[in-house]
Amino acid sequence: MQTAFRFFLVYHRAMLETPENLHARAYRALMCADPAEKSDLVASLSQDWRRGALPAPVDAGACPVLPVIDAGRPDRPELIAHTSVPRRKPSSAEGLAALLHAIAHIEFNAINLALDCVYRFRGLPTDFYAGWLQVAAEEAYHFGLVTERLVAVGFTYGDFSAHRGLWDMAVKTADDPLARMALVPRVLEARGLDATPPIVAKLRKIGDEATIAVLDIILRDEIGHVALGDRWFRHFCAERGLEPEATYLALMTEFDAPWPPKPLNVEARRKAGFSAAEINRLEAGRPRRNEV
Numbered sequence: 001m002q003t004a005f006r007f008f009l010v011y012h013r014a015m016l017e018t019p020e021n022l023h024a025r026a027y028r029a030l031m032c033a034d035p036a037e038k039s040d041l042v043a044s045l046s047q048d049w050r051r052g053a054l055p056a057p058v059d060a061g062a063c064p065v066l067p068v069i070d071a072g073r074p075d076r077p078e079l080i081a082h083t084s085v086p087r088r089k090p091s092s093a094e095g096l097a098a099l100l101h102a103i104a105h106i107e108f109n110a111i112n113l114a115l116d117c118v119y120r121f122r123g124l125p126t127d128f129y130a131g132w133l134q135v136a137a138e139e140a141y142h143f144g145l146v147t148e149r150l151v152a153v154g155f156t157y158g159d160f161s162a163h164r165g166l167w168d169m170a171v172k173t174a175d176d177p178l179a180r181m182a183l184v185p186r187v188l189e190a191r192g193l194d195a196t197p198p199i200v201a202k203l204r205k206i207g208d209e210a211t212i213a214v215l216d217i218i219l220r221d222e223i224g225h226v227a228l229g230d231r232w233f234r235h236f237c238a239e240r241g242l243e244p245e246a247t248y249l250a251l252m253t254e255f256d257a258p259w260p261p262k263p264l265n266v267e268a269r270r271k272a273g274f275s276a277a278e279i280n281r282l283e284a285g286r287p288r289r290n291e292v
Contacts, residue, residue, distance in 0.1 A: 022054040022129060023065075026118040029136075033072040035108060035147075035157065039140040042111060046137045049130065065120055067174065071112035071167060076158030077105065082165050090202050097155040099199070100146055100211065105162040106192065107143040107218075110225075111136055113170050113184055121177045131228045138221045145214045152210070172255055178236035182251045185229020186274075191260055192222055193268040223271050230273030245278050249287065259286040 025048070029041035048054050085102075088095035114136035118129050147157050166188055173180040196219045203212050237244040251257070260282055269279055 020054065022049065023119050023122070025054060026115050026133075027066075030068065030112055030115040030119055031072040033074055035074060035143065038072065038111060039144065042115070042133075042136045042140045046133050049133050065122065068116060068120075069171060071109075071116065073108070073112075074158060077101070077160060077162040079164050080161045082163035085161060085163050090199075090208070091206055093153060096206070096208065096211075097150060097153050098160050100150040100153065101155065101157065101160040102162065103215075103218075104143060104146040104150055104157050106166065107139050107146055108157070109164075109166040110139040110189070111143060113166060114139055116170055116174075117177075117180065120174060121180075124177070128232060131232075135225050135228060138225070142214075142218050142221065145217065149211050149214055169255070169257070178233065178240070178242075178247075179251055179255065181229045181233035181236060182248050183255055183257050185226050186233060186248065187252060187257045187260075189222060189229065190226050190269065190272065190274075191258070193219065193226060193265045193272065194260055194263065196222075196268075197265055219268065223268050226269075226272035234273075245275065245281075248278070249281070253287075 022045075025041075025045045029038055029045055032038040032041055045054070086098070088098040090096040090099045114132045117132040118136070121128070150157060166184070169183055169188055170180070173183055196215055200212050200215055203215075233248070234244050237247055252259070262283060264279060264283055266279055270276070274282075
């Protein structure tokens, strides 16, 4: 046990100190706990990748993959069970702040999710890494926009409790990029597409056009993020000779993934790659196990 732990410490230090390797750089950003520093690391990583300074190893031999049980995050917010996170209406000042905080927490986790895709999954086409690096950069941008709104109403990130549902699913799907693409972008992040219109409607009632403008940017970009997950999910299904939409339902059942509550944002989901038949099936409700 001590030998394994010493290996972890040595390898962790080496990963943080290696500047020229795509996966090592992604790991460094992933494990960074400070949100501002993490965003800076993502920006420099994306820039170096675009200029061709970071070749990606084609296998884990040149850069072994460590399990990441928890990504880098600040001590606050306190993480609690998702069922214990209080629901507040944005009609009050504290309720609006709690809503903004929840969105900021989602965006912060989404940075880590994108970085983990770059770090964890090896030997894939260059487009896979380019796509998820772009997602990480956009999620960092979103996090900055939302935290600016949070500060504007008198709060900061960490002032409310939060949950780790998004990251927990990343841990569960760490061994299989097909499951990751299915259950993080196409389930958990796709729920954000559905949630945005009702949130915008509530914000419009209180005249918060500044936050609506931020959510418009996030929704536009998140359609692209879900579409990227959809593209690679279908790619991995094709490689394995699997029918995508049946596989999607089977994985949701196997991993006990949350079924999307109605109403679905049909237009956004269609743009992100969901077929009309798939959307109809999701709207029909969770199937029994023997129906999958």
